[in-house]
Amino acid sequence: MAATTTRFTLPLMAAAMLQFAPLAPPAQAGAPQVRSQAPGYYRMMLGDFEITVLSDGTHAFPIDTVMNNITPAQIGRGLDDAGLAQPLQGSINAFLINTGSRLILVDAGAGALYGDCCGKLLEHLRAAGYKPEQVDTVLLTHLHKDHAGGVMRQGAAAFPNAVLRMAQGEAHYWLSASAQAAAPEFLRSFFDSARAAVAPYQAAGRFQPYAAFGQLEPGVRALPAPGHTPGHAAYLVESRGRQLLVWGDIVHVAPLQFPHPEATVKYDSDAADAQRQRRALLDMAASQRMVVGAAHIAFPGLGRIGAPGGASPGYRWLPVNYEGAPGAD
Numbered sequence: 001m002a003a004t005t006t007r008f009t010l011p012l013m014a015a016a017m018l019q020f021a022p023l024a025p026p027a028q029a030g031a032p033q034v035r036s037q038a039p040g041y042y043r044m045m046l047g048d049f050e051i052t053v054l055s056d057g058t059h060a061f062p063i064d065t066v067m068n069n070i071t072p073a074q075i076g077r078g079l080d081d082a083g084l085a086q087p088l089q090g091s092i093n094a095f096l097i098n099t100g101s102r103l104i105l106v107d108a109g110a111g112a113l114y115g116d117c118c119g120k121l122l123e124h125l126r127a128a129g130y131k132p133e134q135v136d137t138v139l140l141t142h143l144h145k146d147h148a149g150g151v152m153r154q155g156a157a158a159f160p161n162a163v164l165r166m167a168q169g170e171a172h173y174w175l176s177a178s179a180q181a182a183a184p185e186f187l188r189s190f191f192d193s194a195r196a197a198v199a200p201y202q203a204a205g206r207f208q209p210y211a212a213f214g215q216l217e218p219g220v221r222a223l224p225a226p227g228h229t230p231g232h233a234a235y236l237v238e239s240r241g242r243q244l245l246v247w248g249d250i251v252h253v254a255p256l257q258f259p260h261p262e263a264t265v266k267y268d269s270d271a272a273d274a275q276r277q278r279r280a281l282l283d284m285a286a287s288q289r290m291v292v293g294a295a296h297i298a299f300p301g302l303g304r305i306g307a308p309g310g311a312s313p314g315y316r317w318l319p320v321n322y323e324g325a326p327g328a329d
């Protein structure tokens, strides 16, 4: 009878088939690798302020040709201790601050000046839910290409309603023909880039360098941090007692300059001042438990500073903990 036959033969057939079954399920052949990241933005709350870090991209940082006051052995050891090797990708990060009434962007990435690696800030700003037209103020830490290039897009202001601000001394230096003539050859094109970046804002009457450091916006203060460039500034953002120090180019390569804060880069306009400022801001951020927003530490470049002591002879970078739904901290 059919029912009886089925009952006894199916288990036997299944057992026989199992002997020939593959151990893993068959692969879906040839799914192409995608090789890109999610849109580069990262959000955190700082008191009442919403902070959105915007990645402009990453690029190969030429450690051997750029870093000074550090030995090849120290470079090798520092990278090895961090599980890294050359060529090392360096991040370019910018920081969007929504105070609730003002939208402030600190630094703007490289724009078109670094090639295809970078210039992704506007795309990531839109992905983060904002429009360039909404930005009220762009504050620059300094006028190097990878911070200022992104204020311009195809010769026009990338942030058409924003006021562009940086320290007066910074603007004075990079817009000066005599400073350009006196600068080392490798820096000459930086002056042309700085001039081009600010031009649309000058033409529109929205180029407003500040003569005095201190409070620029509610909850945002400019601090002098000269050395990397003559008018380099850091921005201290504060809401409900929480502090974020957006420090620009105080540290370029975290695994080297935290253990060796004396290490400088050839782009520093005054290496001794750059060393002094790095130590001062590291100590300030460590002692006051500030969150640091770093332009070139691995995206999102948000962390606190561990001071030297105990088992650690050097400073340490303590990345913020990822939060899926940033709430009030």
Ligand SMILES: [Zn+2]
Binding pocket: 142, 144, 228, 249, 267
């Ligand atoms: Zn720089």
